[in-house]
Amino acid sequence: MKPETSVPTQYWHRLDNGKVQCDLCPRFCQLNEGQRGLCFVRGREQGEIRLFSYGRSSGFCIDPIEKKPLNHFLPGTPVLSFGTAGCNLACKFCQNWDISRSRETDRLCDQASPSDLAAAAAHHGCRSIAFTYNDPVIFHEYAIDIARACHEQSIRSVAVTAGYVCPEPRKEFYTVMDAANLDLKAFSERFYEKICGGQLQPVLDTLEYIYHETSTWLEITTLLIPGENDSDTELEALSHWIFTHLGADVPLHFTAFHPDWKMLDYPATPIETLRRARQIALEQGLHFVYTGNLPDPEGNTTWCPQCASAVICRDGYRITEWNLTADGCCTQCQYRIPGVFEADHGHWGSCRLPIRIDTEAV
Known part of the structure; x- marks a missing residue:
């Protein structure tokens, strides 16, 4: 089943001048009937702000x-x-x-x-x-x-x-x-x-x-x-x-x-x-x-802040060396590297x- 592509939204309110203001982002687009905001995928239809790209x-x-x-x-x-x-x-x-x-x-x-x-x-x-x-x-x-x-x-x-x-x-x-x-x-x-x-x-x-x-x-x-x-x-x-x-x-x-x-x-x-x-x-x-x-091997590498050893080496997007424990610590000094890691990459x-x-x- 194809999803509905136009859906009502929550973050908007009506203005005294008859326009409707979108309150999703700091642009605060004020729209007449049939107008789209700067983002183009949100606009006014039947007196409310709708999203036109759902799905x-x-x-x-x-x-x-x-x-x-x-x-x-x-x-x-x-x-x-x-x-x-x-x-x-x-x-x-x-x-x-x-x-x-x-x-x-x-x-x-x-x-x-x-x-x-x-x-x-x-x-x-x-x-x-x-x-x-x-x-x-x-x-x-x-x-x-x-x-x-x-x-x-x-x-x-x-x-x-x-x-x-x-x-x-x-x-x-x-x-x-x-x-x-x-x-x-x-x-x-x-x-x-x-x-x-x-x-x-x-x-x-x-x-x-x-x-x-x-x-x-x-x-x-x-x-x-x-x-x-x-x-x-x-x-x-x-x-x-x-x-x-x-x-x-x-x-x-x-x-x-x-x-x-x-x-x-x-x-x-x-x-x-x-x-x-x-x-x-x-x-x-x-x-x-x-x-x-x-390309920049040093700038692509994750370095331990405590002992300065390389804990994750990368060649572009490919991991070439992994020196973290199962709980995300440096294998050299046990410093906990912040992030969301698993036992293996x-x-x-x-x-x-x-x-x-x-x-x-x-």
Whole structure:
């Protein structure tokens, strides 16, 4: 049975001027009848805000969990990844812009109910399911229903998100998320306003909420764009904020920008920038700082903060050395490495496997 694609939503209210305001994210879109919000998948119909992409996807793929990126959450295991369309930010550098900025719901050619997705993840041996490619904030109801269906089959849920969400829906969302990689795009209001069409503070609020108020495992990613968010001053401020507000043990990933969408005239990020950023973050007291999107053995490795030995070595997304005990401690000094680990790591490697969800067979 094909899932319903238009469903009512909870977070909105009517205004005195006759419009309806969506209260899911800090954009607070105010809509007349028939209008869509900036995300495009939520809009006003028959006097209420509805989600128009429930049960629809732009595609499904099995990835290594490290690609999210998550280095301390079930390392080496496969994750069923999927997204829908639209986004509640407008980042000029978006590398999935054909999905996130899409205004054509016909792109959502794949359909699957929450139970279909849970069954498919179990069938393919995935340990988790990731809401990614575009931000799951905008398909809030669908993501929550999928997470609940997956939990019934002992499959965990992962949010790859920019964290641009209001407090009440945020609370509901993270009651069912087992892990999150939050994209902290920069550490300046200027960048968020000029490059992303948003604000920094709601993102910082989400980071603090996840870390202090939930059991969701948290990692952070910052994509470094030459000349925009890669100065020593900004990197020091970003790293210091994480250290003082979240602590030393939240993993931070610095990843490389490549020219895309509306920022084709910018150069790609050199590996030296990622290494410099990593060193700055380590000097600010962070224990687990990674580099990504470019080969860098040292920046891909998980190092023990106590004895400085390599506890997880990686070649890209493939684990090449594992020096953790069954309870996640360094085998050299018994220091407990924070994360969600098991007695042995997974062996999925770097494989990326596109799949179809057979709603009749699964």
